[in-house]
Amino acid sequence: MKKLNKSPDVISFKGTPWLYSGIVKEHFLNPKNFVIKGKPTFKWNGVGMVGSPACGDMMKIWLLIDQKTDRIKKCGWQTFGCASAIASTSVLSVMLVEKGGMKVEKALQISQMDILKRLGGLPSRKIHCSVLGDKALKAAINDYFRNTKQGSRVVAEGSRMIDKVLKITDKDIEDAVLHGAKSFEEVVERTKAGKGDPSCLPLVEELAHFYISKYFPCENCAVKGKK
Amino acid sequence: MEYLNIKPYKTRIYLDNAATTPIDPKVLKEMEPFLKNDFGNPGGMYSYGYEAREAIDHARTIIAKYLNCNAGEIIFTGSGTESDNLAIIGTAKANQKYGKHIITTKIEHPAVLETCQALEKAGFDVTYLSVDKNGLIDLKELEKAIKPETILVSIMYANNEIGTIEPIAEAGKIIAKKRNKETGLPYFHTDACQAAGSLSLDVNALGVDLLTLNGSKIYGPKGVGALYLRKNTKIEPLIYGGHQEFGIRAGTENVAGIVGFATALDLAQKSIKTEVPRIKKLRDKLLSGIQKSIKKIIVNGHPTQRLPNNIHISIFDIEGEALVLYLDQMNICTGTGSACSSKMLEASHVLRAISLPHEIIHGSLRLTLGKNTTEKEIEYTIATLAKIVAHLRAMSPINLKYTR
Numbered sequence: 001m002k003k004l005n006k007s008p009d010v011i012s013f014k015g016t017p018w019l020y021s022g023i024v025k026e027h028f029l030n031p032k033n034f035v036i037k038g039k040p041t042f043k044w045n046g047v048g049m050v051g052s053p054a055c056g057d058m059m060k061i062w063l064l065i066d067q068k069t070d071r072i073k074k075c076g077w078q079t080f081g082c083a084s085a086i087a088s089t090s091v092l093s094v095m096l097v098e099k100g101g102m103k104v105e106k107a108l109q110i111s112q113m114d115i116l117k118r119l120g121g122l123p124s125r126k127i128h129c130s131v132l133g134d135k136a137l138k139a140a141i142n143d144y145f146r147n148t149k150q151g152s153r154v155v156a157e158g159s160r161m162i163d164k165v166l167k168i169t170d171k172d173i174e175d176a177v178l179h180g181a182k183s184f185e186e187v188v189e190r191t192k193a194g195k196g197d198p199s200c201l202p203l204v205e206e207l208a209h210f211y212i213s214k215y216f217p218c219e220n221c222a223v224k225g226k227k
Numbered sequence: 228m229e230y231l232n233i234k235p236y237k238t239r240i241y242l243d244n245a246a247t248t249p250i251d252p253k254v255l256k257e258m259e260p261f262l263k264n265d266f267g268n269p270g271g272m273y274s275y276g277y278e279a280r281e282a283i284d285h286a287r288t289i290i291a292k293y294l295n296c297n298a299g300e301i302i303f304t305g306s307g308t309e310s311d312n313l314a315i316i317g318t319a320k321a322n323q324k325y326g327k328h329i330i331t332t333k334i335e336h337p338a339v340l341e342t343c344q345a346l347e348k349a350g351f352d353v354t355y356l357s358v359d360k361n362g363l364i365d366l367k368e369l370e371k372a373i374k375p376e377t378i379l380v381s382i383m384y385a386n387n388e389i390g391t392i393e394p395i396a397e398a399g400k401i402i403a404k405k406r407n408k409e410t411g412l413p414y415f416h417t418d419a420c421q422a423a424g425s426l427s428l429d430v431n432a433l434g435v436d437l438l439t440l441n442g443s444k445i446y447g448p449k450g451v452g453a454l455y456l457r458k459n460t461k462i463e464p465l466i467y468g469g470h471q472e473f474g475i476r477a478g479t480e481n482v483a484g485i486v487g488f489a490t491a492l493d494l495a496q497k498s499i500k501t502e503v504p505r506i507k508k509l510r511d512k513l514l515s516g517i518q519k520s521i522k523k524i525i526v527n528g529h530p531t532q533r534l535p536n537n538i539h540i541s542i543f544d545i546e547g548e549a550l551v552l553y554l555d556q557m558n559i560c561t562g563t564g565s566a567c568s569s570k571m572l573e574a575s576h577v578l579r580a581i582s583l584p585h586e587i588i589h590g591s592l593r594l595t596l597g598k599n600t601t602e603k604e605i606e607y608t609i610a611t612l613a614k615i616v617a618h619l620r621a622m623s624p625i626n627l628k629y630t631r
Contacts, residue, residue, distance in 0.1 A: 028549070029556060036621045053586035053625050056546060056565070060624040078624035082548035082565070086622065 020083060021120035027087035032094050035062060035076035042074040045147050048139025051132050055179070057081040059089055059136040063096075065144050071101035077136075084122050085132065088115050092133040104141060108155060110134050112215075162203055165196025170207055177211035184208040231614050236558040240604045243560045244444075244536060244597035245387050245421060250487070251446035257490040258448065261483035269480050270471070279482045286489030293496045294438065294455050295429040302454045302472045303485050307420040307441030308338040309465075310454040311381075313476065314416045314437040315342045317462040318379050319351060325410050326376025332356045332364055332393075333580040335383050339418055340576070343381070356382075360631060361529040362391035362581050369398055373405045377413040384422040384433075388564060388577040388593060389528030390537025392426065399434020411436075414460060420444050420452075424495045425503050425535050436460050440492070442484065446598065447491025451484035506596050507535040509605055513594065514538050516609035521616050525631055527581065527591070536596040541578075541587045543627045545619040550592060553615045559608055562593040587629055 020028070035041075044062040051058035058081065064074035075093040079086050092115055096102050115133050116122055138155060145153045160170045168191050176190040187208040188194055194201040241249070261282065267275025269283055287298040294301070304310045319329065331343050333355045343353045354372045356364050364382060373380070380402055385392045395417050402415045416437035419428060423445050430438055437460065441452035456462060462475060469477035495502075518524065523543040542550070547563030554561050564575030565588065574588040583591075594608075 028552070031622065034622050038624065049624060053589070053627060054584065056585070056589045058623075058625055078622055080544065080546060080623040080625045082546050083552050085546070086549060 020087070020122065023091065023118070023120040024084065024087040024122065027090035027094075027119070028083040031086055031090040033076055033097070034090065034093075035060075035078050038078060040074075040076040042076065044074070044076070046140045046142075046144025048136045048141070048143055050135045050139055051080075053080060057085050057132050059085070059132045061089070061093075061133075061136040061140045063137075063140045063144055065104060065141075065148075066101070067148060069101070070104045072096045072104065072107055073101050081132075088119060088122075088133045089136075091115060091118050092137065096137070104144075107137060108141060110137065162207070163191075163193045163195070163197045163200050166192060168193045168196075173204060173207045174211050177208065177215060181208070182212065182216070231618055233557060233611055233614055235556065236604070236607050236611075238558065240559045240608060241597060241599070242594045242608065243562050244600075245390075245534075245593065245595035246562060247443045247449065248446045248597055249599065250448060251491060251494060253494060254447055254487045254490045258483040258487040261486055265482075269482060270469075279480070282482055282486050283480055286485045289489040289493050290440075290453060293428050293492060295431050296455060297458065299473070300456055300458055302456055302475050303480060303488075304452045304454055304472075304476055305450055305478075305481070306452045307336075307418065307439050307444075308452070310439040310441065310452045311336070311338040311416075311418055312342050313454055313462070313465050314439060314456075315339065315379065315381060316346065316465055317475075318414050318416075318437070318460065319346055320463040321461040322378040322410070322412060322414075323351075325407075325412055326374075326378045327351045328354070328374055328377040330354045330356065330369065330372050330377060330380045330413070332358060332382055334358055334362060334386055334388075334391075334577045335381065336387055336418055336420070339381055339383065358391075358580050360581050361532075362386055362389050362527075362577070363529060363532070364393055364398070366394060366397055366401060370401050370405070373402065373413065375407070379412075379414050379416060381416040381418070384417045384419040384426065384438075385534050386528070386577060387421050388575060389539045389581065390421075390534040390595075391529040392422070392532045392534065395433045395435065403434055411459065414457075421534060423492060425499060425506075428496070430455055430457070442488035442491055445491045445495040448484050448487040451481055451488045453488065502598060503535045506598070506600070509600055509602065510536055510538060510596050512602070513596070513605045513608060514540075516605070517612060520609060520613035523627075525587070525629075527578065527583070534595075538594040538596075540592055540594075541583065542590040542592060542616055543587065543629065544590065544623045544625050545616060546589050547591050549619060550590070550615060553619070554612065557611050557615070559611065562595075564591045564593070565589050584629065586625075586627055 040062045042064050044064050046063040046065060049060040060078045062076040063072055066073050075096045077089045077093055079089045095118060096107060112134055142154050162168050162170055172191050173187055176187045181187045181190050184205045193204045265278055267279040269276055269279040287301045290301050291298040304313060329343060329351055331339055347353050356368055358364055382393055382398055384395055399415055402413060414436040417435050418439040420439060420441050423440055436457040438455040443449040464475050466477050471477055471480055524540050527539040547565030551561050551563050564578045574585055578588045578591060
């Protein structure tokens with residue numbers, strides 16, 4: 001019997017029954033720069049932590065930034081989460097310190113997509129596991145700004161209030177999509193957006209579609225194709 | 228993974244026997260003729276056909292012996308899932324004029340749970356019984372839930388995740404007490420797929436009218452199941468197209484599968500007295516080894532009323548999918564109920580039903596031993612698991628506090 005070509009979602013590049021790409025596998029099994037027992041071996045000047053144990057992902061990032069050159073010299077991290085979460089933090093730490101260290105301004109521009117690209121992709125149902133890396137990084141850089149009296153450089157979390165009654169922001173809608181909501185209805189179900197202020201529902205729908213097509217472009221095409 | 232200082236085991240250590248089991252060589256040997264020369268359709272009126280028919284009838288007799296029922300009460304199907312579907316949808320369709328209420332539990336296998344959910348969409352009313360922190364149903368809650376319009380109660384014999392054994396015989400008595408003498412309703416169904424290797428399947432002692440079994444959990448072939456159907460139980464088929472299986476399950480019989488399944492059940496039930504104590508001893512050794520070498524874990528499921536081969540634990544501060552993938556690198560095959568391992572990204576419904584918080588569910592691990600599991604494998608697993616957990620914990624920024 002000829003072996004079937006399996007969907008890239010569930011098979012590694014070499015056809016072995018591994019769920020992830022070779023790069024993900026390498027970073028998961030041989031993680032780089034992780035901090036043992038929460039004690040970095042270098043003198044850091046910025047630290048950030050995001051996520052929650054109940055959601056299944058939590059990340060902490062420590063940075064040593066050289067103030068003269070504004071480059072990231074050292075990066076350490078800890079992650080509670082699945083293989084994708086561990087691999088994406090590990091690869092992010094490598095991206096930050098390679099080639100003499102990344103400039104802070106450039107590091108602030110890193111998106112989930114950049115991390116995904118560097119990982120050689122993730123199965124679509126696993127993309128949500130890589131969302132915390134860039135957020136923890138931003139938190140750590142902000143902490144560095146505060147610690148080094150550069151308060152004017154602190155980047156505000158750009159979130160926009162959608163449901164004013166229940167205090168649901170566009171970030172919450174983005175998170176719902178990244179955590180598996182695949183339609184406007186599922187976003188509403190997860191975030192409860194609109195339950196407090198029903199007038200925001202058209203905006204919720206617009207944002208839901210925006211984030212779904214942003215993070216799951218292929219699946220979105222398939223749905224459109226069916227229509 | 229050099230820093231972990233462990234080498235993968237020389238062969239695969241299979242500790243996921245609740246998922247499926249390897250086929251027993253004796254089973255394969257019995258099946259072989261029917262995959263080769265004895266290919267006849269059991270419906271044929273010639274020697275090839277008669278021989279195949281005889282093999283199926285013999286298989287039915289073997290199974291009936293262990294169920295303490297008549298051979299004519301065994302319906303062969305394509306899987307345990309199909310048997311569950313047939314039991315639930317089949318009796319619901321045939322008896323809906325008497326009522327549209329069904330009772331089941333929150334911790335059933337999806338084959339039962341999703342079938343009940345489908346019936347809810349079709350206008351049936353379903354009560355999902357809750358369970359306590361050990362996974363046991365409350366018999367008083369069951370008694371209260373039975374209404375005049377209840378047509379079916381479906382409770383699993385033993386849970387596939389946490390291994391808890393439900394009080395089926397006691398539930399059977401309660402249901403019998405409340406049964407309508409004229410219609411014989413509600414019927415009592417149990418999914419016994421996980422129980423067949425270690426528990427008695429006597430349908431009269433259990434007081435069940437329908438019982439699901441399959442081949443793939445007892446060292447038999449995949450793709451074959453059976454449904455015990457007590458005489459005079461009203462049911463409608465799900466699959467039409469032939470007179471096979473007393474008109475309840477159409478389709479040319481899977482002769483080799485049926486023969487293999489019956490052989491497997493025979494071997495499993497015959498060896499309960501020797502195999503259950505052996506596997507229990509190994510299981511207890513594995514569990515106490517884990518408890519000694521890994522701190523901050525909890526054991527899920529009932530402490531005594533549980534399957535002899537099942538260990539289910541939650542390990543704090545780490546995530547199950549990462550753990551299972553690391554174990555696989557060391558040639559140890561295990562399972563987890565963590566949301567990250569599932570396609571739906573949803574944590575196990577069983578672990579939620581026993582009121583485990585999400586952060587604890589994430590670190591869950593199921594180890595189910597089999598008849599090929601050896602002492603050496605257990606020792607390697609204890610040592611390796613401890614090292615991997617220590618590694619993942621060193622990498623983890625959290626420190627959970629939780630007591631049950």
